[in-house]
Amino acid sequence: MTRALYHGSHDLLFTAHVTHAAGQEVALDATALYPEAGGQAADTGTLRWTGADGEPRAATVTHSRQEKATGLIWHALTGDVPPVGTPVTGEVDAARRWRHSQRHSAEHLLAQAFVRVNPAFTVDAVNMTGPECTLDLRGDPAELHVRAAETLLRETLGRTDLTLETPVVPDHDLPRYPLRRAPKVSGNVRLVIFRDGQGEPFDVSACGGTHVPRASMAAPVVILRTERVRGGVTRVTFMAGEEAGAHLSGVYAGARRLAAGFSVPVERLPERVEALTAERAALAAQVDALHAAHARTLRDAAPTEVYGPVTLRPVTLRLVTLPDPAGLLPALTDLTPGEVVVAVTDAGRVGIGSAHPDLNAAGVLRAALTASGGKGGGRPDLAQGSTPDVAAFTRAVRGALLTTA
Numbered sequence: 001m002t003r004a005l006y007h008g009s010h011d012l013l014f015t016a017h018v019t020h021a022a023g024q025e026v027a028l029d030a031t032a033l034y035p036e037a038g039g040q041a042a043d044t045g046t047l048r049w050t051g052a053d054g055e056p057r058a059a060t061v062t063h064s065r066q067e068k069a070t071g072l073i074w075h076a077l078t079g080d081v082p083p084v085g086t087p088v089t090g091e092v093d094a095a096r097r098w099r100h101s102q103r104h105s106a107e108h109l110l111a112q113a114f115v116r117v118n119p120a121f122t123v124d125a126v127n128m129t130g131p132e133c134t135l136d137l138r139g140d141p142a143e144l145h146v147r148a149a150e151t152l153l154r155e156t157l158g159r160t161d162l163t164l165e166t167p168v169v170p171d172h173d174l175p176r177y178p179l180r181r182a183p184k185v186s187g188n189v190r191l192v193i194f195r196d197g198q199g200e201p202f203d204v205s206a207c208g209g210t211h212v213p214r215a216s217m218a219a220p221v222v223i224l225r226t227e228r229v230r231g232g233v234t235r236v237t238f239m240a241g242e243e244a245g246a247h248l249s250g251v252y253a254g255a256r257r258l259a260a261g262f263s264v265p266v267e268r269l270p271e272r273v274e275a276l277t278a279e280r281a282a283l284a285a286q287v288d289a290l291h292a293a294h295a296r297t298l299r300d301a302a303p304t305e306v307y308g309p310v311t312l313r314p315v316t317l318r319l320v321t322l323p324d325p326a327g328l329l330p331a332l333t334d335l336t337p338g339e340v341v342v343a344v345t346d347a348g349r350v351g352i353g354s355a356h357p358d359l360n361a362a363g364v365l366r367a368a369l370t371a372s373g374g375k376g377g378g379r380p381d382l383a384q385g386s387t388p389d390v391a392a393f394t395r396a397v398r399g400a401l402l403t404t405a
Contacts, residue, residue: 001071005032006043006210007166007190012092018082020072026081027072032092035064035073039126040104040209045092047075049082057082061090097210102241103128105164105211105218108192110238111135112180112203113153117145123181124233131243132224135236141226146236150223162194162202162215177204212241220244288326295320295327296334299341307401315340315356315401319394325349332382342397344390350374351384352397359401368396 005014012032020027026047036042042064051057059077066073082088107126114121120139127134141149156162168190174183183189183206192207194215202215212218222244229235239247252266259266262276298320305317319342320331331343332353340361341353350369354361365383369376372392376385387393 002028002066002073003030004073005030006034006092007208012045012094012097014090016088016090018084018086018088020074021081021084022074024078024081025074025076027067027074028088028090031064031073031075032090033061033064033073033075034092034097034100034210035066036129037066038104038207038209039107039128040100041129043092043097043100045090047077047082047088047090049086049088051080098212099131099241099243100128101210101212102218102243103131103133104207104209105194105215106221106238106240107133107135108180108203108205108207108211109153109157109162109194109215109218110149110221110223110236111137111205113149113156114141114145114236115180116152117141117148121145121149131239131247132237133240135238136229137234137236138232139234140232141234141236143226146223146226150221153221154219156202157216157219157221160196160202160215162196164211164213164215165191165193165195166211167191167193174206177201180205217241220248222248291324291326292330295322295331295343298322298327299331299343305398313338313356313358315359317342317398317401319344319397321345328384329382332384340401342394344394346390348374348386348388348390349384350376350387350390350393351378351382353382354380364397364400367400368393371396371399 014032016028016030018026019029033043033045045061046058047061048058057080059079061075062078063076064073107128111123114137118139121137121141122139124138125136168188171186171189174189177191178201180203189206190208191204192211193201193204195201218240221238221240224237224239227235255266255269259269262272264272299318302318302320307315307317316339322328322331322343322345325345325347328343328349328351332341332351335341335353335355337355339355340359344350352361352365360380362378362380362383365376365378365385369385369387372387372389374385374387376383378384
């Protein structure tokens with residue numbers, strides 16, 4: 001079993017001995033490197049030792065994991081691997097540890113903020129392995145609840161000095177503590193408590209992770225988005241601490257550049273974007289109307305081809321080539337009774353509109369697309385598709401009409 005040093009001290013340097021080695025992994029008799037667990041990513045760092053030749057050796061620790069059956073904490077290494085029995089000096093990557101501690105403390109605090117908004121908002125799962133952390137909540141929080149929880153936590157971190165306590169208590173003493181949720185372990189349980197100056201706890205949770213000594217050190221805690229991930233569970237994605245500050249700074253810098261391009265202050269950027277979006281929609285409608293008018297003009301100007309009777313009525317065909325697929329639907333609708341229109345584009349989009357009671361547009365289209373290597377379908381009066389060979393498609397349509405006639 002490996003003795004865990006990451007709970008009792010914030011000292012990121014430690015000494016230990018190698019007790020086991022397997023491939024590129026070693027287990028130590030003690031370590032300050034936190035193994036991945038509880039939604040928190042593993043620490044990384046460095047191991048140093050003296051080789052058999054008396055020369056200094058070093059290896060980078062890229063990951064740590066705990067073996068449940070034995071309690072051993074294994075460290076994955078790059079480079080040399082110290083043999084069993086070797087004394088080593090370890091050093092934890094301080095910046096990575098700090099980011100992980102900020103994320104984990106923020107997760108506890110944000111979960112508590114949701115509970116205070118509505119006790120029905122209970123934690124289903126968490127993940128803090130990347131800058132964008134997630135909190136899966138039951139209870140279906142709406143947007144107003146999300147903003148209320150974020151506001152509550154922001155005001156708490158800004159106005160109240162919550163300090164960290166991590167007592168280890170026997171499980172029979174747990175009823176004395178206002179735990180946010182029941183622990184998943186028994187025996188001696190490590191609690192993470194953030195308490196104000198009057199001794200009132202803000203949050204009490206059973207946890208084996210690393211945390212910041214003061215809750216305010218996890219600020220800001222910013223909710224980025226929410227999404228329903230499965231029945232009854234809403235995923236809240238958030239960022240915390242220095243990572244959140246850097247993210248917000250980058251977002252604001254981008255917004256400032258965008259606002260400058262629109263010649264408006266940042267606070268008026270949403271208004272300007274809404275106006276431009278409305279303007280774009282109006283222009284798009286005008287362009288669609290122009291495409292439709294142009295397509296119908298080209299259709300009506302196309303020469304007619306008359307094919308012999310389909311049953312008792314001849315087919316009047318117009319074949320039109322359109323400059324843009326946007327004109328396809330207008331060209332194929334509002335046809336003269338008895339008329340059939342075939343519209344094609346250089347991009348390979350094709351269609352058939354039929355105002356002839358005995359000519360099925362979908363049937364002719366499918367046959368022509370099969371002959372030209374395309375795909376599509378539709379109704380008896382209107383069918384569309386695409387083909388890599390427009391010329392073969394038009395030949396196949398004419399052939400189908402001759403066969404039908």
